Amino acid sequence: MPDKIVINHATVRERADMLSFIALCAERGLEAVSIWGDEIDKVGEAEASKALAEAGLEVFGYNRIGPFDEAHLARAEAELERAARFEADHVFVFTGGLAPGERDLAAARSQCEATIAELLSIARRAGVKLALEPLHPMLFGDRTLLASLREANDLCDRLGEGIGLVVDVYHVWWDPQLRAEIERAGRAGRILGFHVNDWLVPTRHLLKDRGMMGDGVIDLPGIDRMVRDAGYRGPIEVEIFSDAWWQRDPAEVIDTAIARCRSIFPDACANEGALT
Amino acid sequence: MPDKIVINHATVRERADMLSFIALCAERGLEAVSIWGDEIDKVGEAEASKALAEAGLEVFGYNRIGPFDEAHLARAEAELERAARFEADHVFVFTGGLAPGERDLAAARSQCEATIAELLSIARRAGVKLALEPLHPMLFGDRTLLASLREANDLCDRLGEGIGLVVDVYHVWWDPQLRAEIERAGRAGRILGFHVNDWLVPTRHLLKDRGMMGDGVIDLPGIDRMVRDAGYRGPIEVEIFSDAWWQRDPAEVIDTAIARCRSIFPDACANEGALT
Structure with missing residues (x-):
């Protein structure tokens, strides 16, 4: 039986186009993948759709709307x-x-919320859910205006x-409020995904130095328990932005990721059935 | 009349030892400096004390106790x-x-608080105040266990x-809670210092790529107002960890910092008198 593990294409995108990525995931018995619009563009939508259908793979996360x-x-x-x-x-x-030139964070945050509200009305018409992903504060200003679970919960509430x-x-x-905000998101039934990787010490680059699960200092089983305790029953998604891993053979990267997930998240990977 | 500007020695430490740094600040009519214990070691305590006394400079911040x-x-x-x-x-x-090997953040935070409590009893005996400085979350795990003003306020409360x-x-x-936590610290009368520099976009290094005030995206006048509104009346301290600025002539760096402070914080630099 397949594990409830989803690989995000970004993890191997330097050396595997979308079709190769789909084949690698299918060969390993995975049930779903997370994909990128710009990678669909490279191979063509018809080809991408056909490859997914033939491989029997569902799409979990779709990247992405934005930047704004x-x-x-x-x-x-x-x-x-x-x-x-x-x-x-x-x-x-x-x-x-x-x-x-923008430095007024209150104004920027307010404009950001207005834009998300507009996107949400389009998404509702299109019949898809939007997912907010708070990014690390080191990416605030450059790559995101949303850098905490608390703000993401606040936005969803509104x-x-x-x-x-x-x-x-x-x-x-x-985040010292991690458990509280995960519980809050769980109570609202709004945890759509759980992404794993690791924080390396030291970290050498703000964007491209994420670690493979187990190579860093994050208490992965502890956060997995928080998410499960909050009611999340979806898959574990592996998303690693790393120059070091991008240079390696995509098959090796995916095999390593799956092995690490089975070792670190044995319960979540214990054949709990299909995607929720 | 001198401005209420304090330079932290770290800003020029690659090319100015403590004695040169003191001379540079004194020549510019500054009233105080922030210093480092390891830099005192390099020139000797007697020499360092004598230079400060002869220059008429007070010590504002003293770096530092730790790591733990x-x-x-x-x-x-x-x-x-x-x-x-x-x-x-x-x-x-x-x-x-x-x-x-530590990954249990609750245990690590609890041990950290116990250590700070012990240091505080020593500091009270020695007759000096301790200052908690929440560092950026990107330094959490590697350089700090304290990465938010909220936690710093919580710790001080306890x-x-x-x-x-x-x-x-x-x-x-x-931090979306910035204003609220500054107000909270102000109400408790516990804002001991206000450090300025800037956040560059993009930031190329986690430790050594801070910007000179005005070169980045931080709303410096806005945060200055928050701190003043919260009752802080102390100096503005310039602390820039930057490979780019460390390579430049220390006199030029200090002159630039003073000029930027006068331009960005005109009220705070308007001869408000001696250090509080």
Whole structure:
């Protein structure tokens, strides 16, 4: 029986295009993948869809809407409709950072919320869920305007149905409010995904030095318990942005990720059945 | 009349020893400096004390107690007594990161608090105040166990008299609870210092890529207002860890820092009188 492990294509994207990535996941008996719109563009939507169907793979996460500049927002509706055609479980919202010259965080956050509200109404029409993923505070300003689970929960509370959040250990492991905010998200039934990787000490690059699970200092079983205790029953998604792992053979990377997940999350990987 | 600007020696430490640093600050009419114990060691305590006295410079911040390993904790009493001899306004607590193999953050945080409580009783005997400085979450695990103003306030609430906190814009500018936690610290009368620098986009290194005030995206006047509104009346301390600035002439760095402070914080630099 397959494990409830999902690989995010970004983990191997430097050396595996979407079709190769799909084949690698299918060969290992995985049930679903998380994919990227720009990688669909490279191989063509028809080819990508056909490969997924033939491999019997569902789409878990779809990356992504954003950043919030004019060019990307103009494409949001088309992107959300494409995500719906791929029957993605959820579509990531990537806010991007501050506009050039912007320093007023209250204004930037307010504008960001207004944009998410607009995207949500499009997503509801398209029939897909939006996923907020708070990123690490070191990416605030440059890549995101949303850097805590608390804000993600606050936003979801205000925005209503059709939007939830994803817990990525890399971004939130340090947060003293981690357990409380995971519990809060769980009570609201809005935990859409659980991303794993690891925090290396020292970390040498803000974007491309994530670790393989087990190679860093994050208490992965502890956060997994928090997420499960909060009611999450979905898969574990492996998402590693790493120059070191990108250089390696994609098959080896995926095999290592699966082996680490089985070792670190034995309960979550114990054949709990199909995707929720 | 001198400005209420304090330069932290770390800003120029690669090319100016403590005696040169003192001379540079004195020549510019500054009233106080923030210093480092390891830099005192290099020139000798007698020489360092004499230079400060002759320059008429007070000591604002004293760096530092920690990291919390056996070797450093064994020296804590001597370090705090030395800080008292230098009549430092406050002494920084530098927790350091996780012990090797430690992943249990609740246990690590609890041990950290116990250590700070012990240091506080020594500091009270020595007659110096301790300053908690929450560092940026990207340094959590490696360099600190304290990465939010909220935790610093919580710790101070529990530990009682003789301990406060320092607001360093670099570490906290992104925090959605920034204003609330600064107000809370102000109400408790525990804001001991206000450190300025800037966040560069993109940031290329986790430790050594801070910007000069005005070169990044932090709303410096906005945070200055928060701190002043919360009742802080002390100096603005410039602390920039930057390979780029460390390579430049220390006099040029200090002159640039003073000019930027006068331009960005005109009210705070408007001859408000002596150090509080």
